[in-house]
Amino acid sequence: MKRLAIVGMPNTGKSTFFNRLTGSSSRVGNWPGVTVELLSANIILGDDAVEVVDLPGIYDLHGFSEDEQIVRDFLENNRVDLVTIILNAAQLDHQLPLALQIIKLGINCTVMINMIDEADQLGIRIDAVALAQGLGCPVQLISARHGTGFNEARDTISTALTRKQALSLDALRDNLHADDEIVARADMLVSQCIATPSRLVRRMTERIDRVLLHPVLGLPLFFLAMFLVFQAVYTLGAPLQDAVAWILDMVKVQAIEPFAGQLPPAVYGFLVDGLYDGIGTVASFVPVIILFFFLMAIVEDSGYLARAAYLTDSLMARMGLDGRGFVMILMGFGCNVPALMGTRVMRSRALRWLSMLVIPFSLCSARLQVFVFITTALFTPGQAPVVLFFMYVASFASAFLTALVFGRRLKSDEPFVLELPPYRAPILRQVLLRGWHEISHFLRRASTFIVTGVVLVWILTHYPEGSTPGGTDTWAGMLGEWMKPALDPIGISAAMSVVLVFGFVAKEIVIGAMVAMTGLEGDALTGYLATQMDLVQAISFMLFILLYTPCLSTIATQLSESRSWKFAGISLGWSLTLAWLVSFTFYQSARLLGY
Numbered sequence: 001m002k003r004l005a006i007v008g009m010p011n012t013g014k015s016t017f018f019n020r021l022t023g024s025s026s027r028v029g030n031w032p033g034v035t036v037e038l039l040s041a042n043i044i045l046g047d048d049a050v051e052v053v054d055l056p057g058i059y060d061l062h063g064f065s066e067d068e069q070i071v072r073d074f075l076e077n078n079r080v081d082l083v084t085i086i087l088n089a090a091q092l093d094h095q096l097p098l099a100l101q102i103i104k105l106g107i108n109c110t111v112m113i114n115m116i117d118e119a120d121q122l123g124i125r126i127d128a129v130a131l132a133q134g135l136g137c138p139v140q141l142i143s144a145r146h147g148t149g150f151n152e153a154r155d156t157i158s159t160a161l162t163r164k165q166a167l168s169l170d171a172l173r174d175n176l177h178a179d180d181e182i183v184a185r186a187d188m189l190v191s192q193c194i195a196t197p198s199r200l201v202r203r204m205t206e207r208i209d210r211v212l213l214h215p216v217l218g219l220p221l222f223f224l225a226m227f228l229v230f231q232a233v234y235t236l237g238a239p240l241q242d243a244v245a246w247i248l249d250m251v252k253v254q255a256i257e258p259f260a261g262q263l264p265p266a267v268y269g270f271l272v273d274g275l276y277d278g279i280g281t282v283a284s285f286v287p288v289i290i291l292f293f294f295l296m297a298i299v300e301d302s303g304y305l306a307r308a309a310y311l312t313d314s315l316m317a318r319m320g321l322d323g324r325g326f327v328m329i330l331m332g333f334g335c336n337v338p339a340l341m342g343t344r345v346m347r348s349r350a351l352r353w354l355s356m357l358v359i360p361f362s363l364c365s366a367r368l369q370v371f372v373f374i375t376t377a378l379f380t381p382g383q384a385p386v387v388l389f390f391m392y393v394a395s396f397a398s399a400f401l402t403a404l405v406f407g408r409r410l411k412s413d414e415p416f417v418l419e420l421p422p423y424r425a426p427i428l429r430q431v432l433l434r435g436w437h438e439i440s441h442f443l444r445r446a447s448t449f450i451v452t453g454v455v456l457v458w459i460l461t462h463y464p465e466g467s468t469p470g471g472t473d474t475w476a477g478m479l480g481e482w483m484k485p486a487l488d489p490i491g492i493s494a495a496m497s498v499v500l501v502f503g504f505v506a507k508e509i510v511i512g513a514m515v516a517m518t519g520l521e522g523d524a525l526t527g528y529l530a531t532q533m534d535l536v537q538a539i540s541f542m543l544f545i546l547l548y549t550p551c552l553s554t555i556a557t558q559l560s561e562s563r564s565w566k567f568a569g570i571s572l573g574w575s576l577t578l579a580w581l582v583s584f585t586f587y588q589s590a591r592l593l594g595y
Helices: 014-022 066-077 089-103 116-121 128-135 150-160 169-174 179-193 203-212 218-262 265-302 304-317 323-332 336-345 349-361 365-378 383-407 428-445 447-462 475-490 494-505 509-518 522-532 535-547 552-562 565-592
Strands: 002-008 027-029 038-045 048-054 082-088 109-114 139-141
Touching (some): 014 109, 082 089, 089 116, 109 128, 139 150, 203 304, 265 304, 265 336, 304 323, 383 565, 447 475, 475 494, 509 522
Parallel strands (some): 002 082
Antiparallel strands (some): 027 038, 038 048
């Protein structure tokens, strides 16, 4: 099988090109000599089976940043039959040096000049034939978003793959120092092959940016836009989640429960209450995550997400993060899992790990459901909104504190370089492909952990034999008694301690755990809660739920994205420690003040 590597600067449409070339067959994998996972896909081009690898966006091959080192390591340690270089048609003056740097290595190359539609709108004219002669390799003008010139691009790549031209590792090391010569050559090619207006005018983009990047109005407008996105996710996601639950219940009643008498009760309970309900837990995440990725892909594809990073960068820099970190925290308010997966845009390991430590403190929709239930049950209509607002404040404060504490050890020396693309109308096909890739990754990597966790919780709440399912005489109940000395100082009873075990798997299970433990619903369950906690204990309990540990799928995603058990363990330990300290401080202070 032949191997094609795709290289280009950030914001050149490299990922869009990869998605259009490979469709939805991409996967994430490890490579010799490379410290991170890279996206790849197997396709057929002409008569050849080709493995296409999407390398990180870089500015040159010197290897100063982690991205550039990854690309160098990949080219040095893996056989590559062809490198396809993606360039932005509107920025060839400063992107051609990268292409020349790669071509000078002696490797087999093709050049795809992308976003030709935007270049046409700006009045840029490119002589592709003359540029190909000057570069010494095939050049094709394309628009990956719209598919313009894409059939010709496939033919160009297919033909280039038939040429035998190997990469010289000596050339990779020795030819990276001729910067002045490369820049001079690029300038000459630009003057000979590209006609550019004296001023590139993006009237629509400039008019919109006057409002959206306003020093005063910019951030409030961004918060409003994100609020509308989250509202859409919740509004559209709720009926979809109900539909999934209805389908699962119908299958359970119609196709599974009739076999209840044919299996031993323990086996049936394990298969249905354990495995089947575990799969149902995974499935319940899917509608919200699909919607979230779909809407965020629209926001990102439009060019607005890059502007949000620009607006918040100075604030986040004081805590060791950058503007992208703030965007990921906001994503976490929908669901922590996609927000953690979104940190892939950060190639600095230190910056990415710091962001992944911070994101789990975002008050996700699952926690919100628990808080709305408790505040409605125990607080007056006037108190409930204040308590809920307090939880959001605690969420942000915990995230910022975590960034300050760990930012000293997880420092990133890589500067935050951001190019603001023009505003674009999202392409439905690209948005769907992007969303499908993220969803499939989630299902492959996180679902195993969730199902395993649900099965373990089922075992904890059903054994030893003869115990009452979900009762205090089960292993889970014994665990609650064992945790009592640690949780008494923060006002959490042994019964509520058992609920925390369920919350470790998924926060949505917390309410169901209360129902399972008590056999009560509605007003009866509300009355039971009133006997278990007063208002101070309720707030302490909610603070602990907010901070003590993210759900199992979040921990699984942290582990899969960081590829470090140590990191996942530190994150979990810090969450538990901070949760106890915050709840202890609040509870004991309130009691000292006489509440």
